[in-house]
Amino acid sequence: MEELNLVDLECPEPFMKVAARLMKMKQGKLKVTFRDPKCDDMIMEAVKLMDCKVLEHTSNNGTFTIVLEKSSSADEKKIQELGGC
Numbered sequence: 001m002e003e004l005n006l007v008d009l010e011c012p013e014p015f016m017k018v019a020a021r022l023m024k025m026k027q028g029k030l031k032v033t034f035r036d037p038k039c040d041d042m043i044m045e046a047v048k049l050m051d052c053k054v055l056e057h058t059s060n061n062g063t064f065t066i067v068l069e070k071s072s073s074a075d076e077k078k079i080q081e082l083g084g085c
Contacts, residue, residue, distance in 0.1 A: 011038040
């Protein structure tokens with residue numbers, strides 16, 4: 001499982017890094033840790049558009065953890081809507 005530790009970044013950086021990583025991934029699992037609550041909703045919306053499955057979504061003492069699974073069947077059109085090439 002790939003991991004992104006983004007706890008030292010402020011919004012919109014965690015969202016942008018997660019979206020960019022998901023656009024590059026064909027399939028697999030991604031664990032993301034971040035602190036900025038503004039990015040939580042933004043990341044969850046991006047996940048919906050990219051047909052990712054949320055395996056875990058927790059908040060503990062101000063730190064958010066999201067574990068995502070992306071399958072190879074993600075619709076490329078939806079990814080392009082987010083600005084992917």
